Amino acid sequence: MPVISVPEAFNEEDLYVDLAPMIGHRLFLKCEGFNFAGSIKLKAATEMVESAERNGILTPDSVLVESSSGNLGVALSMIAAGKGYRFICVTDSHCNLTTRQMMEALGSQVHVVSDEGGAGGLLGARLAHVRSLCAADDRHVWLSQYTNADNWKAHYFRTAPAIAHRFPRLDVLFVGVGTTGTLMGCARWFRDAHRPVRVVAVDSVGSAIFGGPPGRRMIPGLGMSMRPPLLDETYVDEAVRVEEADSVRTCRALARRGFLFGGSTGTVVRGAADWLARRGEPDLTTVAIAPDLGERYLDTVYQTNWVQALYGDEALVPQEALVPHEPSVGTPCTREPDTADRLVR
Missing domain, CATH: 3.40.50.1100 (Rossmann fold)
Structure with missing residues (x-):
């Protein structure tokens, strides 16, 4: 065992x-759901975080930020809690309530975007908020699951x-x-x-x-x-x-x-x-x-x-x-x- x-x-x-x-x-x-994060997203989250650590992108003072519809947010919340990072998940109103509560229980901050008036819809609004967080504080590190090759490498x-x-x-x-x-x-x-x-x-x-x-x-x-x-x-x-x-x-x-x-x-x-x-x-x-x-x-x-x-x-x-x-x-x-x-x- x-x-x-x-x-x-x-x-x-x-x-x-x-x-x-x-x-x-x-x-x-x-x-793929039988792990402490409850989904396959644990693999991508682990690979992206560990790669960022190896490359010096993540430091003890870093604040992780990510856009997620739910499961990756839970996986990153779990990893951040274990490693001592702060984590801000930017999600939207379609994210399940239970998922948001899980992230908060793990110590993460959850920001829910509801305005989808722009051309990019809810996803575009989520990404815009992530960019604004990174622009406001250089301690914020965006792993960007949408463009990060470590996502598929996992x-x-x-x-x-x-x-x-x-x-x-x-x-x-x-x-x-x-x-x-x-x-x-x-x-x-x-x-x-x-x-x-x-x-x-x-x-x-x-x-x-x-x-x-x-x-x-x-x-x-x-x-x-x-x-x-x-x-x-x-x-x-x-x-x-x-x-x-x-x-x-x-x-x-x-x-x-x-x-x-x-x-x-x-x-x-x-x-x-x-x-x-x-x-x-x-x-x-x-x-x-x-x-x-x-x-x-x-x-x-x-x-x-x-x-x-x-x-x-x-x-x-x-x-x-x-x-x-x-x-x-x-x-x-x-x-x-x-x-x-x-x-x-």
Whole structure:
């Protein structure tokens, strides 16, 4: 049994759920939420902080600042508490109340942005506030998960090799996208290792990551209102988009089987299930990455009134079956390098 002295030293790396009995296709769900931060963001947070320390960017007097929709904020709060740093998380009104309370319990300061009147929406407002903090006090250090290469390197060095070790004949990998750190780290590793793995990105409808105007998104985690600077589509084979109502249905269906996952995981599972149903190839070995657990979504995804108000009664379907259907739309990626959006510069 492991004995640790800092919280980031523990992370369960080799836990998978076999979803074949639920969706009718061979799909293994890699569970990344079993650590003290409760999500896959612990890896990126650890890599970015330790790299900044090695490079002398972080000193004992530094104040960490970061824009986050929730999970990275919790991970950085945990690490900052263990290392003795002050941390200011700039989030927005879509961040779950439980998540904000967790950050505050860990000693962090949480600033909630509510004005989305600018061109960049809530994300643009969050980034503007981070910049103002850094301009006002040079002790503030912004790790910038949106542009920091250590974000994807965390998954290049840890997540992808762990999957490859467990599934040496992997055919397809499904990865949810936000900053695209997990996606790019895994996709780069499999390309560099000359593994013929098809990498499918799973995004939310309303996200602008793979083009199109941004739309309403109420579930934090996946999706962005712009193209992430870390994204290089030449490493991605296909992208699918999932309606938030379908993410909710999937989360609630999984919960009826005893698995309480977060909104991001529901989106990834829904996208993977629909993709597999369309392909109709029963012998594929496939893995989907589950970024989070469900406790932080009890007052949203798992709260009936919240779901009805946003998505209507149709989102509260009978939970007996987790069957694939058509709404998710798959599109080949353009395979042209993107240009970093000016918002994060």
